[in-house]
Amino acid sequence: MAERIIKLPDVGEGVAEAELVEWHVQVGDVVQEDMVLAAVMTGKATVEIPSPVEGEVTFRHGEVGDVIATGTVILKIKVAGQDAPDEHDEPESKPEPAVAVEPMQERMAPEPAAVETPPPPKPVEKPRAPAAPRAEGDRPLASPAVRLRAREAGIDLRQVTPTGPAGRITHEDLDAFLERGSGKTVGAGLQPNTSIQEVKVVGLRRRIAQKMALAKSRIPHITYVEEVDMTALEELRARLNAQPGGAQNKDRPKLTILPFLMRAMVKAIGEQPGINAHFDDEAGVIRQFGAVHIGVAAQTPAGLVVPVVRHAEARDIFDCAREVARLSDAAKNGTAQSEELSGSTITISSLGAMGGIVSTPVINHPEVAIVGVNKLAIRPHWDGTQFVPRKMMNLSSSFDHRVIDGWDAAVFVQRLKTLLETPALIFVEE
Template sequence: MARFTFKLPDIGEGISEAEIVAWHVAVGDRVEEDQQIADMMTDKATVEMESPVSGVVVELAGEVGDQVSIGAALVVIETDADAGSGEVIAAPPTDAQAETAEQYEAENPGVEEAQILPGTGRGTASEAGGGGGEPQAVPPIAVPEHAAQTKAPVEAPLHHPADGPPPRAGEELKVLASPAVRARARDLGIDLATVKTDGERVRHADLDAYLRYGSAQGYHAPQTSRARPDEPVRVIGMRRRIAENMAASKRAIPHFTYVDEIDVTALEAMRADLNDHRGARPKLTMLPLLIAAICRTIPDFPMLNARYDDEAGVVTRAGSIHLGMATQTDAGLMVPVIRDAQDRNVWQLATEIGRLAEAARTGKATSAELSGSTLTITSLGPLGGIATTPVINRPEVAIIGPNRIIERPVFTGRGDEIRRAKLMNLSISCDHRVVDGWDAASFVQALKRYLETPVLLFAD
């Protein structure tokens, strides 16, 4: 018996670690060479890890959700062969292979060995009152510039001594490949006998090379194009109104956007605790807590909760906070309004958010519920990205955009001590005719205090 340590390979330029999003094996399981063992997620894609050897799993790096550094041990396997102890690091995919794999995953979301997992942000777009969108069409696979300099693979062997005696005349030759590779080839319509390889069996990289080289090497790639005729779509109804409002806003308002990072570790812990003891009350997302913090902060920054009549040259500071909530619907982006948000507690805010979002999506929101906002918040939930530069909902003078929550290590400030933290970037776009950069930054810093010390939200 011998033990092999399979280390996490370099799976992308600039990637220092990856998250375990799925284990396909457990300690004690027997695995075969090329068998899928784990799915690792980077900030760019989900990558399938395959076992380089056959044997029994004796150690796993961690649990789903844990981060593993590049080059760190991922799996320890006890092999049958007396090959001596060693460390195996899988060869990292080339840029072209990674590109092809991502395209394949995007076009085949149901294939077991190429699953694309959702983002790691908390909540959903519907919970956050934000929008999303349909997936975009995947472009044809591009041939990288260095492809012509890459050595073309050789023919895949049709028989190996380990498979037993060679086939007799008239018998069909069997191409060596793992079940996962066979399934992918079948879905792509590729005959494995036509795929070339530089090893003893066809691997995923060989399928990628098959697609990459195409007819330049005498191959005939499967017909996977999803092109369709151009389709003119008239911009009418709600979509036209949105277009006009956004264009008017960008033409008339000199926008600027300020972004800061907020540690929401304590806020998320408090949210989880409140949900555990909510009883019959609605489940809290991040949004009602953020709105409660905004309502606590706005009294010291009344110029942000205002409407600007640029024709009359008058800015009206609102006495109440009528908070617009950008909501994606089938008809387009709508902004239902939470009236007198400052008078509602977090549970009441959660109830009103759910009611208004449902009314907007089902087309039942009234005109009064879709007008009169004094400040707007917009969120894309787990799609929120690193930062946003939202467009102001004219005639308001500011719009707030929380971004996706991510978890990463941070220094505590006590020497080299590091802790796990949940961090969120917060964006605010302002009308520079009314709000100065100093005011926007000061507002976000004050808001940050409530979000990072959430007990203050419930103080008198």
């Protein structure tokens, strides 16, 4: 029997540590070769650690949320079918010395077997009285197995009467609770729920929290909101999407509003390059970029990530749409590479139909601007003589007020409004 030691691997990018975000095994589990054992995160990329062997987990180091140095032993797996231990195995215990056999002639005749007397009967254990109820807000006492069973059954342990030592909840207490019908009686009415659930902030959620705190603590935001008439652009988008497939456009993706907005941003940035910049507040330097790398904030099961469409200035409408779709799928599937989730120079924040009327998007530090897309809806619009139904949408955009004045922010948004309301201008090369 041998033991295989698994260390936290070098996940690349020159990092010396990684955050443990998932455990897929526990001590005592039998694992198969290539089975995922754990997942760690560096930056915003998650790396899975597979098992190199088949065997039983005998040791596990670290809890979810811990930051572990590269090369640290995180698992040990007992491997069956190997006679000799490998270099990481523990030394086998030495055999005990053999016991000498006494000469036959010196052995004494066996004594008659003693008659065993039956043990005295065990005293009848009196049923334990229920413990006093715990104070409101106190965490109930229970073993991990009891907590797991209660969680799977949807039981709030604070509603279970404990009978174990020191007020500990036992499996029998859960059984009794379930037999009583979760303690609810007909006509009992609404019951207070004093439960408190602690959720550890780890992985991507912790990275998001850190970045949002950094952005809000360092950047004085100014948010500018403008209403945009999207009727003409929506008609153009519908026509382009309805075009029949052919040899030249059979691979064309379906167009959303985002590719048009991205191209409008490229044109507006050409007139105001200071919008497409990073502010290094520690060095006191503004870096204006010729390349327009647009981050598109995307919600995933793990949290908010920002895949980046690189060189939007060199992409047409359909190429932008194709890249947005590819990156969005990769982000939601967890397959996006680290370089695809960093390096943006300006960001779009869009919640689609959930976008609301107005929002106050947080700037993606160290950028100086973010464009927020709100919900598209048909609203009455005054055309000078009467109210007519138009497809309207608000843009809620935030700017770093240390480097972008209110006037410049307004000029930028008004230019976007003009381009989106007259979409033919987006395609005019100047």
